[in-house]
Amino acid sequence: MQKTRQQLLEIYEILFQAFGPQHWWPGQSRFEIIVGAILTQNTNWSNVEKAIANIRAAGCLSPEKLYALEPEALETLIRPAGYFRLKAKRLRNFLQWLFDAYQGQLETLDEVETRRLREELLAISGVGPETADSILLYALDRPVFVVDTYTARIAVRHGLIEPEIGYDQLQYLFESALEPDVQRFNEFHALMVCIGKDFCKPKPKCAACPLNGLPHTIQE
DNA sequence: GACCAGGCACATC
DNA sequence: GATGTGCATGGT
Numbered sequence: 001m002q003k004t005r006q007q008l009l010e011i012y013e014i015l016f017q018a019f020g021p022q023h024w025w026p027g028q029s030r031f032e033i034i035v036g037a038i039l040t041q042n043t044n045w046s047n048v049e050k051a052i053a054n055i056r057a058a059g060c061l062s063p064e065k066l067y068a069l070e071p072e073a074l075e076t077l078i079r080p081a082g083y084f085r086l087k088a089k090r091l092r093n094f095l096q097w098l099f100d101a102y103q104g105q106l107e108t109l110d111e112v113e114t115r116r117l118r119e120e121l122l123a124i125s126g127v128g129p130e131t132a133d134s135i136l137l138y139a140l141d142r143p144v145f146v147v148d149t150y151t152a153r154i155a156v157r158h159g160l161i162e163p164e165i166g167y168d169q170l171q172y173l174f175e176s177a178l179e180p181d182v183q184r185f186n187e188f189h190a191l192m193v194c195i196g197k198d199f200c201k202p203k204p205k206c207a208a209c210p211l212n213g214l215p216h217t218i219q220e
Numbered sequence: 221g222a223c224c225a226g227g228c229a230c231a232t233c
Numbered sequence: 234g235a236t237g238t239g240c241a242t243g244g245t
Contacts, residue, residue: 036226037226038227040225040226040227041225041226041227041228042224042225042226042227042228042240043225043226043227043241043242043243044224044225044226044242044243044244045225045226046225046243046244047225047241047242047243047244048226050242050243051242079241079242080242080243081241081242082225082240082241082242082243083227083228083239083240083241083242084240084241084242085240085241086228086229086239086240086241087240087241090228125228125229126227126228126229127228128227128228128229129227129228130226130227130228131226131227131228134226146226148226148227149225149226149227150226189226190226192226193226196226197225197226201223201224202223202224203223
């Protein structure tokens with residue numbers, strides 16, 4: 001455990017030195033962050049930006065306005081983000097939960113305990129672990145570590161975990177080794193994505209990866 | 221043209 | 234429980 005902690009802190013320091021603060025999550029409001037979290041599922045962020053710009057231009061970047069849209073109109077706005085029919089449903093599923101359980105008020109979520117909130121988010125069709133945790137960390141400031149495909153690849157390639165480990169176990173690895181620190185978790189995940197985009201493709205492309213200097217890097 | 225992107229649900233075995 | 238498949242646009 002202590003060894004894992006040291007490895008993780010070492011990785012964090014190298015990434016932070018290499019790339020600097022990432023200023024995540026890009027978004028001007030909690031609601032925009034949540035919309036982005038759903039739209040970015042398996043999708044390049046630049047496509048998500050186009051979709052969010054469409055929603056903003058339509059004056060619909062609030063729970064009330066977005067929920068009031070006809071489903072087809074919502075699909076049209078988010079089309080650039082890909083999977084637009086699916087994601088329109090997922091956004092509406094989230095909004096239905098928000099209005100049914102919390103009167104459409106995001107502030108009300110501040111009263112809810114993190115574990116229970118996570119369970120409720122996961123019960124929404126279209127909100128899986130990464131989306132739920134992104135919402136909790138980046139929109140609701142809860143100390144939850146967000147795991148994604150890059151995090152898993154990096155952890156495997158640096159000998160921290162076995163390839164077959166699941167989301168919850170990988171999250172536990174980080175959360176049990178590090179202090180629950182919203183700002184640190186924020187920056188760590190953002191840095192993982194940053195390095196992942198350039199160096200952690202499915203087919204490894206790691207020649208110039210800043211993490212290569214680590215003694216425990218596994219060559220593929 | 222192939223590959224990839226800040227996943228998730230569902231069917232099938 | 235593991236594995237495969239559909240979902241879709243846009244950049245490299």
